[in-house]
Amino acid sequence: MCIVPRAIVDSHHHLWALDGGCYPWLQDGYDPDAFMLGDYAALRRDFGADEYRAAADSQPIVATVHVEAERVRSQALAETGWLHRLHAANGLPNAVVAWADLLADDADERIAEQAVYPLVRGVRFKPRTARGPGESVREQPGSLQDRRWPAALERLQRHGLSWDLRVPFWHLEEAAAVVRAVPALPVVLEHAGLPWDRSDSGLALWRSGMEALARNEQVHVKLSEFGLRDTPWRFEDNALIVRETIAIFGWQRCMFGSNFPVATLRIGFKELVQAMSGALVHLLPEGRRAIWHDNAMRFYRIDTQQPGDI
Numbered sequence: 001m002c003i004v005p006r007a008i009v010d011s012h013h014h015l016w017a018l019d020g021g022c023y024p025w026l027q028d029g030y031d032p033d034a035f036m037l038g039d040y041a042a043l044r045r046d047f048g049a050d051e052y053r054a055a056a057d058s059q060p061i062v063a064t065v066h067v068e069a070e071r072v073r074s075q076a077l078a079e080t081g082w083l084h085r086l087h088a089a090n091g092l093p094n095a096v097v098a099w100a101d102l103l104a105d106d107a108d109e110r111i112a113e114q115a116v117y118p119l120v121r122g123v124r125f126k127p128r129t130a131r132g133p134g135e136s137v138r139e140q141p142g143s144l145q146d147r148r149w150p151a152a153l154e155r156l157q158r159h160g161l162s163w164d165l166r167v168p169f170w171h172l173e174e175a176a177a178v179v180r181a182v183p184a185l186p187v188v189l190e191h192a193g194l195p196w197d198r199s200d201s202g203l204a205l206w207r208s209g210m211e212a213l214a215r216n217e218q219v220h221v222k223l224s225e226f227g228l229r230d231t232p233w234r235f236e237d238n239a240l241i242v243r244e245t246i247a248i249f250g251w252q253r254c255m256f257g258s259n260f261p262v263a264t265l266r267i268g269f270k271e272l273v274q275a276m277s278g279a280l281v282h283l284l285p286e287g288r289r290a291i292w293h294d295n296a297m298r299f300y301r302i303d304t305q306q307p308g309d310i
Contacts (some may be wrong), residue, residue, distance in 0.1 A: 003277055004273070005060060005288065009293050011257040012067050012190065015052060015086065021071050034265040038230050049091075052064075057256075059184060062293070064092060065097060065257075066302050068097060068098055080114055097120075097123065097162075098123055099114075099123065102149075102153070107152060110158050115159045122161050123164070127144050127171070127175070129167055152199070155184060157184055159280065164190055165179070166189075169209055171209075173208065175189075179213070187220070188220040189213060189222065190225075191226075192224075210249070211248055214250075214253075221245055221249050222255055225257070226242075227266035251290050253295065254291050256296070
């Protein structure tokens, strides 16, 4: 059983035009061994507004949030400008999560440049992470133990922006300690904390980290990208993750995200919406509406009166 939503805000997707910018991971040094889902050759093509709408397969998308697409870092501001031109021409995206090096000496200037653009709502700057739970990067610059993080996040807060946090599950407790130091900063955890290890021990570690993060009331979470490397998309497994995440954070702090086009490597948009609908069927209408629409609209401060919204 599933209850199809009437209105969807896609809180996490990407767009790119390979002839208009430099995306090293798509254009140079193709390395499927380093990519979280393995072979990603199918992504090495343009994916703009038209391609997004085609992939969305007539689902009731009313607004979208674009998250920086790993464009070469010297073109971070150019990516934001391009996205605003796309919005003017196509009505999407309706909010932008840009990139800036939050730990750089000139971070304040770089954040200010991004914040000038009216659709910019947040920044994604990934902490340095270990390759697995058995490894450590604690002594390395950019790790979550880097003493520059609290000041960096306070700087982001002063600019009125949020932080899109992306770390795998073995770093969640460390991330919880970092955001605890800046309680007024809105934070959203991407991809439900990337629970890649679905063994009992792996899920226990993921669950402990999610509970630590949820104790920080300013932290929200995206129900996005449940795909696993070299594994089919399985409703039974992923619905469990969705429901546990909601149980930990509450429906008031969860939002739907497609992670398209990356998620196309495992599932289509219509199938994703159907699966998520099935995973949310236990909630009352208020909770389902919040996850599909209301929470992302509020968190990203999306203006529904913008001309050209889809």
